[in-house]
Amino acid sequence: xxxxxxxxxxxxxxxxxxxxxxxxxxxxxxxxxxxxxxxxxxxxxxxxxxxxxxxxxxxxxxxxxxxxxxxxxxxxxxxxxxxxxxxxxxxxxxxxxxxxxxxxxxxxxxxxxxxxxxxxxxxxxxxxxxxxxxxxxxxxxxxxxxxxxxxxxxxxxxxxxxxxxxxxxxxxxxxxxxxxxxxxxxxxxxxxxxxxxxxxxxxxxxxxxxxxxxxxxxxxxxxxxxxxxxxxxxxxxxxxxxxxxxxxxxxxxxxxxxxxxxxxxxxxxxxxxxxxxxxxxxxxxxxxxxxxxxxxxxxxxxxxxxxxxxxxxxxxxxxxxxxxxxxxxxxxxxxxxxxxxxxxxxxxxxxxxxxxxxxxxxxxxx
Amino acid sequence: xxxxxxxxxxxxxxxxxxxxxxxxxxxxxxxxxxxxxxxxxxxxxxxxxxxxxxxxxxxxxxxxxxxxxxxxxxxxxxxxxxxxxxxxxxxxxxxxxxxxxxxxxxxxxxxxxxxxxxxxxxxxxxxxxxxxxxxxxxxxxxxxxxxxxxxxxxxxxxxxxxxxxxxxxxxxxxxxxxxxxxxxxxxxxxxxxxxxxxxxxxxxxxxxx
Numbered sequence: 399x400x401x402x403x404x405x406x407x408x409x410x411x412x413x414x415x416x417x418x419x420x421x422x423x424x425x426x427x428x429x430x431x432x433x434x435x436x437x438x439x440x441x442x443x444x445x446x447x448x449x450x451x452x453x454x455x456x457x458x459x460x461x462x463x464x465x466x467x468x469x470x471x472x473x474x475x476x477x478x479x480x481x482x483x484x485x486x487x488x489x490x491x492x493x494x495x496x497x498x499x500x501x502x503x504x505x506x507x508x509x510x511x512x513x514x515x516x517x518x519x520x521x522x523x524x525x526x527x528x529x530x531x532x533x534x535x536x537x538x539x540x541x542x543x544x545x546x547x548x549x550x551x552x553x554x555x556x557x558x559x560x561x562x563x564x565x566x567x568x569x570x571x572x573x574x575x576x577x578x579x580x581x582x583x584x585x586x587x588x589x590x591x592x593x594x595x596x597x598x599x600x601x602x603x604x605x606x607x608x609x610x611x612x613x614x615x616x617x618x619x620x621x622x623x624x625x626x627x628x629x630x631x632x633x634x635x636x637x638x639x640x641x642x643x644x645x646x647x648x649x650x651x652x653x654x655x656x657x658x659x660x661x662x663x664x665x666x667x668x669x670x671x672x673x674x675x676x677x678x679x680x681x682x683x684x685x686x687x688x689x690x691x692x693x694x695x696x697x698x699x700x701x702x703x704x705x706x707x708x709x710x711x712x713x714x715x716x717x718x719x720x721x722x723x724x725x726x727x728x729x730x731x732x733x734x735x736x737x738x739x740x741x742x743x744x745x746x747x748x749x750x751x752x753x754x755x756x757x758x759x760x761x762x763x764x
Numbered sequence: 765x766x767x768x769x770x771x772x773x774x775x776x777x778x779x780x781x782x783x784x785x786x787x788x789x790x791x792x793x794x795x796x797x798x799x800x801x802x803x804x805x806x807x808x809x810x811x812x813x814x815x816x817x818x819x820x821x822x823x824x825x826x827x828x829x830x831x832x833x834x835x836x837x838x839x840x841x842x843x844x845x846x847x848x849x850x851x852x853x854x855x856x857x858x859x860x861x862x863x864x865x866x867x868x869x870x871x872x873x874x875x876x877x878x879x880x881x882x883x884x885x886x887x888x889x890x891x892x893x894x895x896x897x898x899x900x901x902x903x904x905x906x907x908x909x910x911x912x913x914x915x916x917x918x919x920x921x922x923x924x925x926x927x928x929x930x931x932x933x934x935x936x937x938x939x940x941x942x943x944x945x946x947x948x949x950x951x952x953x954x955x956x957x958x959x960x961x962x963x964x965x966x967x968x969x970x971x972x973x
Contacts (some may be wrong), residue, residue, distance in 0.1 A: 510844070511824060511843070511844035512820075512821065512824050512825075512841075512843065512844075513824040513825045513826070513844070556952050556953055558952060588845075588846055588847045588848075589846045589847065589848040589946070589951070590847045590848065590850075591848060591849070592849070592850050593847075593850075616848070617955060617959055618952055618955060660952065660955075662952070680948075680949045680952050680953055681949075682953050684826065684949060685824065685825045685826020685827070685947050685948075685949050685950070686826070686948070686949060687948065687949065
């Protein structure tokens with residue numbers, strides 16, 4: 399095999415690209431720190447069972463290998479699972495809420511889609527553990543918005559919000575078995591309106607309700623979409639979620655972020671994982687989602703301590719490529735380097751050290 | 765501006781006609797030319813003409829916001845796209861076909877020649893039939909005739925090509941028509957333009973102008 403070969407789905411960053419990526423990372427981490435999120439660094443390898451518990455079927459995309467004692471290990475496919483475990487164990491005594499952030503590469507053997515070709519991606523993430531209610535739902539959204547604004551993407555991004563309990567209530571109300579539930583979910587997710595109409599017809603729903611339901615899940619919108627949804631979604635479980643979403647929306651408007659947010663009742667991904675609010679981040683210039691998050695109250699109980707939790711991840715690599723086309727300022731390394739070239743190594747480096755003690759950039763000439 | 769990728773070949777002409785009725789009109793001189801990208805008369809849409817299997821690629825990457833391509837191609841590509849509209853043009857079926865004198869269930873496994881390796885593997889896999897998939901790029905009908913494969917999995921429009929090559933349909937796998945596909949990010953970030961296109965296409969499909 400040629401040593402020049404490189405596996406698919408990984409890349410180098412050099413020079414300008416590396417500086418830009420570092421600047422995006424620094425910008426995000428400083429925003430997270432500004433909201434009192436403390437950095438956590440999690441193990442790069444861990445037991446596969448941790449990720450299986452934490453992510454469900456998605457963990458199967460991880461790189462797996464066998465430990466010396468025969469245990470199955472995986473190269474970290476996400477960070478949240480590990481953070482949730484730490485909160486239930488290592489950080490169990492820490493006063494709540496716990497606010498943690500990270501910047502960490504995650505690895506997948508198979509990329510999620512062809513456009514998301516990377517198998518190594520770096521996640522910028524925040525997790526807020528041990529807090530529930532509207533305020534705890536809003537905090538990650540506000541941090542996300544500030545991060546994107548500071549990256550100079552102010553009018554280029556859109557964050558969609560939804561609440562998974564709206565769909566769960568509907569599936570329960572229609573008494574769907576697992577197959578029809580997944581079929582309904584998939585048709586809503588694909589915005590396949592004709593397929594959705596057919597399925598709802600077969601499930602014996604009222605014609606007018608059917609039309610309204612297809613309409614509210616088809617397109618994202620602002621507050622009006624909640625009012626339309628109220629007319630057709632009447633079961634108690636979905637209604638409670640819809641009212642909670644309405645409150646979240648009001649808060650977003652009050653904060654002054656209504657312009658950048660949309661309500662997308664058709665976002666029905668990750669239903670097994672999220673337990674309430676969920677959101678997605680889209681940025682002009684990228685064909686894929688650059689971030690996602692939501693409430694995952696079910697996760698920490700798997701590690702022995704049930705508590706409310708919410709969080710998000712942004713894709714550093716995708717953000718870096720989006721930012722490349724904007725005016726986001728990547729700081730150069732200050733004044734031009736002082737070139738040092740003396741006859742012998744000793745005096746060269748004595749001079750270089752003196753310059754460095756004054757924080758000058760030096761370049762030793764050979 | 766919305767960029768729409770159109771699958772060249774089988775459904776191209778019908779797709780362009782349907783789009784014209786929905787208000788995406790391309791000047792005759794542009795259509796007659798061999799250019800692979802043309803803008804419509806309003807300047808709000810750009811059409812690009814690419815190979816069918818490249819349509820999901822362009823749309824998934826967001827280089828094209830929308831695309832028009834057969835369901836068969838989409839299922840084979842397993843692309844992560846939105847499918848808001850069945851355009852009901854270019855109907856065809858993906859079928860299993862073999863020569864008249866071949867019986868498929870004789871041996872312990874099947875050799876299947878196809879341009880649709882994933883769909884073929886999934887079809888036979890679901891019923892526990894071991895298969896060797898032989899991927900071809902064209903003239904798939906030849907494979908069973910010449911003994912390269914026991915059967916083929918291929919697209920059938922009228923059935924004429926199969927008949928003329930002495931093949932018969934054993935099974936139908938899926939029905940396919942052309943679909944409008946949309947990139948997930950474009951659907952949100954260009955929501956007004958995408959909704960307008962979907963709206964005018966639906967109006968045409970429902971018997972409008």
